[in-house]
Amino acid sequence: MSHDFEKIIRAADQKERKRLFISGQPDPIAMTSVLKARERGWVEPIACGSTFTGMASEMKVLCPTSGIREAREEALGLAQTEESGLLLDTGPLDAGFFSLVADKKTGHNHEHTLSYVSILIAPKDGRLTLLTDTLINNQPGLEEKIVITENAIGMAKALGIQRPKIAALSALELVNPALPSTLDAAILSKMSERGQFGDAIIEGPLAMDNAESASAAKHKGINSPVPGDVDIYLFPDLDSANLTAQFLAWVGLCPLGGVLVGAKVSLVVRSMLEPPESWPVNLALGLLL
Amino acid sequence: MYRNFEEIMVKAKEIGPRKVAVLFPDDPDVMRAARDGVKEGLIEPVLVGNRLRIEAVANEINLPLKDIQIFDQEDPQEAANLCLDMVKTGKVAFVVKGNILTTYLYRALIQATKQLAPDQVPCTLCFHEAPDIDKIFAITDPGVNILPDLALKEMILVKAVNILHGLGCGRPKVMVLAAYHGNESNPSSVRDAVALKQLAGEGRLGKCEVLTAQNLYQAFPDRNVQTEDLPDIFLVPNIETGNILVKSIDHIVLGNRQGMTFGTAVLSTPSRSDGYETRMTNLAFGLVLAASGSGEMV
Numbered sequence: 144m145s146h147d148f149e150k151i152i153r154a155a156d157q158k159e160r161k162r163l164f165i166s167g168q169p170d171p172i173a174m175t176s177v178l179k180a181r182e183r184g185w186v187e188p189i190a191c192g193s194t195f196t197g198m199a200s201e202m203k204v205l206c207p208t209s210g211i212r213e214a215r216e217e218a219l220g221l222a223q224t225e226e227s228g229l230l231l232d233t234g235p236l237d238a239g240f241f242s243l244v245a246d247k248k249t250g251h252n253h254e255h256t257l258s259y260v261s262i263l264i265a266p267k268d269g270r271l272t273l274l275t276d277t278l279i280n281n282q283p284g285l286e287e288k289i290v291i292t293e294n295a296i297g298m299a300k301a302l303g304i305q306r307p308k309i310a311a312l313s314a315l316e317l318v319n320p321a322l323p324s325t326l327d328a329a330i331l332s333k334m335s336e337r338g339q340f341g342d343a344i345i346e347g348p349l350a351m352d353n354a355e356s357a358s359a360a361k362h363k364g365i366n367s368p369v370p371g372d373v374d375i376y377l378f379p380d381l382d383s384a385n386l387t388a389q390f391l392a393w394v395g396l397c398p399l400g401g402v403l404v405g406a407k408v409s410l411v412v413r414s415m416l417e418p419p420e421s422w423p424v425n426l427a428l429g430l431l432l
Numbered sequence: 433m434y435r436n437f438e439e440i441m442v443k444a445k446e447i448g449p450r451k452v453a454v455l456f457p458d459d460p461d462v463m464r465a466a467r468d469g470v471k472e473g474l475i476e477p478v479l480v481g482n483r484l485r486i487e488a489v490a491n492e493i494n495l496p497l498k499d500i501q502i503f504d505q506e507d508p509q510e511a512a513n514l515c516l517d518m519v520k521t522g523k524v525a526f527v528v529k530g531n532i533l534t535t536y537l538y539r540a541l542i543q544a545t546k547q548l549a550p551d552q553v554p555c556t557l558c559f560h561e562a563p564d565i566d567k568i569f570a571i572t573d574p575g576v577n578i579l580p581d582l583a584l585k586e587m588i589l590v591k592a593v594n595i596l597h598g599l600g601c602g603r604p605k606v607m608v609l610a611a612y613h614g615n616e617s618n619p620s621s622v623r624d625a626v627a628l629k630q631l632a633g634e635g636r637l638g639k640c641e642v643l644t645a646q647n648l649y650q651a652f653p654d655r656n657v658q659t660e661d662l663p664d665i666f667l668v669p670n671i672e673t674g675n676i677l678v679k680s681i682d683h684i685v686l687g688n689r690q691g692m693t694f695g696t697a698v699l700s701t702p703s704r705s706d707g708y709e710t711r712m713t714n715l716a717f718g719l720v721l722a723a724s725g726s727g728e729m730v
Contacts, residue, residue, distance in 0.1 A: 266686055278613050314574070314675035322578060324672055351679030352703050359703070382621070383673040385611035386647060387680050393648040393657050394562050395685030415612055415649050 147264040147398050148424040150271065154303065155185055155427035162225055163411075165190040166218035167233030167240075168211065169198055173413070176422035177231065178202075185430055186229065191218040215243055222408040229429055231411040241279075244406055256280070256290040260298045261388050261416055262400040262428065273299055273307075273375040277384040277401070278414050285327050288377070292331060294404035295375045296343045301431045308368065309335070309375040310354035311347025312383070316363055318348065324379030331377070344369055345377070388416050400424035402432060433601035433664065434568050434720075436561050437688060437713050444716035447723045448474040450525040452715070453515040456508070458485035459531035460493055465711035466528075467495045474715050478524055480515055482506045508532050512540040519697035520544065525722040526698040528714065537699055538576055545695035553577065553587040554695030557595060558678040559717065562687035566659040570596065571666045571681075574674030575693055575701065582624050585667060586631060591694055592665050593638040598724030603639050604664035606632070609673070610646040621669045622646070628667075640665075679703075690717045698722045 163186035165177065177188045178201070190204045192214025206217050215232065222228030232240060245257055259278030264271060275295040280287050292309065299307035311328035318329045328347030335345035346354075346369035353360040357371030378384035391397045399417050402425060403410040411429035413422055434440050452475040457463050463486075469475040479486050479497075483504035490497050505511040515527040515537070529537055541554045556575025559568050572592050577584055589606060596604040608628055610621035629642040643663060645651035651661070668674035682689040690713055693699040700718040702710055 263684075265684060267684070281611075281613075312672070312676055314578075314671045322671070350703075351676045351683060355679070355683040378676065379672045380670070381613060382609070382611045382669045383676045385613060386609055386668070386673055387677050389612075389648045390677060390680060391684060393652060393655060394565065394662075394681070394687075396564070397685070418655055 147269075148262075148400060148427070151262070151302065151400070151424055151427045151431070155430045156183060158185065158430050160184055161186055161227055161229045161430065162222075163188045163229045163231055164218040164222045165195065165231045165233065166192055166211070166215040167194070167231075168235060169194045170233040171198075172419040173231070173233045173422050174198060174202075176426060179423065180426050185426065188231075189221075191215070191221070212239060212243070215240065219243065219408070225408075228408045229411065230408055231426065231429070234412065236412055236414060244403075244410065256287055256294070257403060257405045258287075258291040258294045259414060260295050260402050260404050262302075262402070262424070263388075263391060263397050266395065266397055271302060271304075272373065273302075274384060274388055275375065275377060276381065277378070277388045277416060279381075279403075281381045283380065285330060288327055288331060289334075290405065292340065292345065292375075292377055295377065296340060298402060298404055298428070298432060299343075299374050304374050305342070307343045307374040308372050309343060309345040309347075309377055310349045310369055310373045311345055311377045312351060312354060313348040313379050314350060316348055316350050316353050316360075316365060324348070327379070328377075346370070347377070385416070392416060392418075400428055402428040404432065433596070434599060435566050436568065437690070437716070440568075440720050441713065441716045444474055444719040445472065447719045448472075449476050450474075450719060450722070451476045451478055451523065452718065453478045453480055453518050453524040453527045454530055455511055455515050455527055455537065456481040456530040456532040458482065458489045460489060461706075461708045461711055462528075462530040463489045463493050463495060464708055465715060467493060468712060469715045472712075474719060478503065478518065480505055480511045481530070508536040509539065512536040513543070516540040516544045516697055520548070526700060526718040528700045528711075528718065529702065534575070534701055537701065538693070541693065541695040541697060541699060542576075544697065548696045551587075552591065552695060553584055554693060555588045555591055556674075556691055556693045556701060557592055558674075559690040559692065560678070560681050560687055562681060562685055565657070565662060565687075567662070567664070568599075569662060569664055569666065571668060571674060571678050574668065574671060574678045575691065576671075578671045579669075582627055585624055585628060586637065589628065589637045589640075589665070589667060592667070593640045595694060595721065595724075595726045596640075596664055597638065598721065598726050601664050603641060605662075606637075606640050606642045606665045606667060607651065607663035608642065608646055608667045610669060612647050612649045624669075688713075690714060692717055692721060694721075694726055698726055 222230040258276040261274040261277040325348040360370030409429040555573040608625035632642040
């Protein structure tokens with residue numbers, strides 16, 4: 144378990160125990176993490192599907208004969224009937240998984256947009272930083288960006304950040320009609336000014352240098368409390384978000400956690416961005432959400 | 433290939449001093465870099481901008497101007513055009529951007545490139561050093577081209593590969609970047625990568641290797657990045673990805689970044705917020721790249 148995420152782990156310790164329904168493929172590291180989470184008093188795990196039969200003898204297995212899709216449906220349905228149900232899926236996070244959780248017909252995710260929030264401990268100052276959407280929405284329009292932002296604000300508040308500061312990123316800090324992402328960022332920024340995101344401050348468009356450094360922003364004449372004090376980086380598209388997160392993890396060796404946000408129930412997964420060691424922190428994030 | 437910025441600086445000191453145009457040097461950090469560039473034997477600055485403002489800042493940092501050529505030109509576009517003309521006629525080796533919006537320099541460069549080398553496209557390369565990576569790698573294009581199509585990507589890569597050759601990287605490894613996610617893939621960037629690999633096979637990009645992997649996850653599934661396997665050139669799908677990525681590397685990963693723009697001239701294009709150290713290294717990069725013929729027609 145990464146020491147860096149200690150704060151998140153400790154916050155999860157304070158939460159009430161929840162029933163955790165598990166679906167997906169067999170994953171020994173995930174199951175070890177689940178058993179540890181049970182020891183810590185976080186969850187009461189219940190596995191669904193034949194893949195788990197005999198894997199964890201000390202764990203209850205429901206629908207022991209069904210395949211991965213049926214088991215996932217079962218687990219999702221059960222998690223939803225709980226007051227504050229929790230689902231953990233060990234993957235693969237393929238089209239089958241996403242079609243199930245986003246299926247409007249089954250009502251699993253009615254009128255919601257799913258998005259992914261990556262959690263990073265900034266190497267420079269150890270600050271807990273959220274990046275979104277690093278996994279799901281390919282080229283989000285303004286409507287999706289509004290939901291992606293709300294989803295991330297929800298996660299930030301669950302992490303104890305009372306008034307999240309959000310940098311709506313683009314390639315530059317000037318509004319430029321040739322670059323639609325600067326328009327989206329400017330609109331989100333104006334919406335936040337009018338209180339449309341509640342207790343949160345969005346500044347944008349910002350380039351990464353003036354988002355990250357108060358003095359760089361000042362140098363460019365940006366007067367805002369956000370630069371240099373960012374809790375959430377809102378990326379303009381999936382390429383920029385996912386590839387930047389990969390560089391941070393692979394080249395920068397920053398530990399990443401991650402959480403799927405916007406579903407009716409808390410969904411604990413591990414995306415390709417996180418190493419297997421991130422299962423405990425991902426579980427804690429799902430518990431806090 | 434140079435392993436780090438230090439090696440670039442050593443090489444630059446061998447090459448210098450060369451005449452270099454400094455566009456709008458009326459900023460203390462820019463002026464200090466010009467002053468110390470002279471001291472280090474790197475450059476002989478030619479200052480272009482408003483004479484009064486130049487004199488005021490020079491005075492502020494105790495730089496005597498008596499042996500330094502100044503072109504008094506207040507209009508930013510005229511001043512940028514003048515700098516490009518000086519490169520064209522061989523009066524200066526390259527141009528350093530000072531306290532001015534990059535747009536003016538880009539416009540001048542795009543104009544000059546259209547005239548002199550219509551088959552080329554101006555593009556920015558950011559050179560990086562990162563902790564635990566024992567070589568310089570480049571990311572393109574975070575500065576000029578907003579959403580390059582296949583034809584533009586080809587032109588950018590031809591330029592980038594040629595520049596890397598000039599830096600002593602004989603057969604650069606190229607990664608055509610695209611996000612990895614489980615939901616759906618972005619067909620256009622995957623298609624472009626396949627096409628570019630094909631073009632590389634036909635020798636149309638110059639000597640290089642276009643990798644099949646389109647991101648670090650695919651290239652290093654065990655998350656263990658070895659310097660020799662890391663691509664030398666990363667081609668980004670759009671300007672947002674490029675710009676955010678290059679700035680994340682120095683601001684979050686704690687590496688370093690040098691932004692240079694190429695067309696028919698070499699432009700040193702730091703961010704206006706870059707500090708003194710970055711600007712000194714910028715002079716060194718400009719010298720090494722100009723000397724390697726990176727601003728010439730490919």
